[in-house]
Amino acid sequence: MAAETETGEEKTEAPTGKRRSKARDEGQVAKSVEVGTVAVLLSGLAAMHLFGSFLYDRLVFVIHDSFKIWANPSFTDADFLAFAKKGIVDYIVTLLPFFGLIVLVTFIVQAIQVGGVKVTWKALKPKLSSFNPISGLKRILFSPQSLVELGKSVAKLCIVGWIAFVIIRGEMNYLLNLGDMEIRSILLYILSVMGRIFLWVSMVMIFIAILDYAYRVYEHEKNLKMTKQEIKEENKQSEGDPQVKSRIKSLQREMAMRRMMENVPKADVIVTNPVHLAIALGYNNFSMSAPTVLAKGAGLIAENIKKRAREHDIPIVENKELARNLYSMVDLGSEIPTTLYQAVAEVLAYVYRLKGKV
Numbered sequence: 001m002a003a004e005t006e007t008g009e010e011k012t013e014a015p016t017g018k019r020r021s022k023a024r025d026e027g028q029v030a031k032s033v034e035v036g037t038v039a040v041l042l043s044g045l046a047a048m049h050l051f052g053s054f055l056y057d058r059l060v061f062v063i064h065d066s067f068k069i070w071a072n073p074s075f076t077d078a079d080f081l082a083f084a085k086k087g088i089v090d091y092i093v094t095l096l097p098f099f100g101l102i103v104l105v106t107f108i109v110q111a112i113q114v115g116g117v118k119v120t121w122k123a124l125k126p127k128l129s130s131f132n133p134i135s136g137l138k139r140i141l142f143s144p145q146s147l148v149e150l151g152k153s154v155a156k157l158c159i160v161g162w163i164a165f166v167i168i169r170g171e172m173n174y175l176l177n178l179g180d181m182e183i184r185s186i187l188l189y190i191l192s193v194m195g196r197i198f199l200w201v202s203m204v205m206i207f208i209a210i211l212d213y214a215y216r217v218y219e220h221e222k223n224l225k226m227t228k229q230e231i232k233e234e235n236k237q238s239e240g241d242p243q244v245k246s247r248i249k250s251l252q253r254e255m256a257m258r259r260m261m262e263n264v265p266k267a268d269v270i271v272t273n274p275v276h277l278a279i280a281l282g283y284n285n286f287s288m289s290a291p292t293v294l295a296k297g298a299g300l301i302a303e304n305i306k307k308r309a310r311e312h313d314i315p316i317v318e319n320k321e322l323a324r325n326l327y328s329m330v331d332l333g334s335e336i337p338t339t340l341y342q343a344v345a346e347v348l349a350y351v352y353r354l355k356g357k358v
Helices: 017-025 033-069 077-114 133-142 143-169 181-224 230-238 242-265 302-312 320-331 336-355
Strands: 268-270 275-284 294-299 316-318
Touching: 017 181, 033 077, 033 181, 077 302, 133 294, 242 275, 242 294, 242 302, 268 302, 268 320, 268 336, 275 302, 275 320, 275 336, 294 302, 294 320, 302 316, 316 336
Parallel strands: 268 316
Antiparallel strands: 268 275, 275 294
16 A cells, blocks of 8 residues: 555655655665674674684683782782783773674675665754654654564564573583583583574574565655655756746846847948848958858847947848848858858948948
């Protein structure tokens, strides 16, 4: 059954890329706590296997070193401070490989689970609704998610307890003989039993983690789904409001028109047809390789071009065929093609004779 919004509209549409990106920025990802738990268990088991001997030898060294210091009859406060500093360093060196591997594996697994590492502070921003004790209590006690989490916790506790009970019950005969064994053998035996408990618990937790992660992905996709109206609103925001876009285009046209009209006084001649079209041509043999269309327009724009030309005493020449060709063939700001050289040259020659130019 599709999810519904507060307005009653069903969320039936797949989430867009923008919706997914926004959810990720806010810390909303499909993440399972059980996957992290399995990562801790397996990495702890691997660390025990890799660093078990190192951990034992280091602990024996630290304990022996401690007994030597306490056996010193002239033990002073300064010696105690030095002993404390050395003890802290020894324990850090002893435990660093063990916990370092666990932290590294857990970080990698969590990064893979959420699709990479991305720092975001939006999820840490306080929300006023989170400080409401009544809603918080309802969320903890009565929400379906809380009931699911409670059921999972009880099931995990029962499973782990049952596995530990079965394994320890099978070792009862060996436990009775621990008093006859050396300390090293006792520690190695305890580590062996703990390793088996860890292994079986990890295998069960892997199965639970797979189911939980699949459920988290399903819930995440369900929460990200959008209504048809939300899709429309997002597209509207992405593409822009039609009225705003229309206003922007209008302003752009006005600015382009203003710049074009400012070029009219630079023209040498205005070619018309004579009512509908007007094209402003300019030529400078030092900076141009051919005459250039500085302004052009039809209808009201043509009238404005001719009006501005009269204000600046620029000659207006009627040539219907040339005006049509210039208007249709030459873009604004472009030089005329070679096919129009002869016709334009005749017009410019006529204008130059009027102005007394050579």
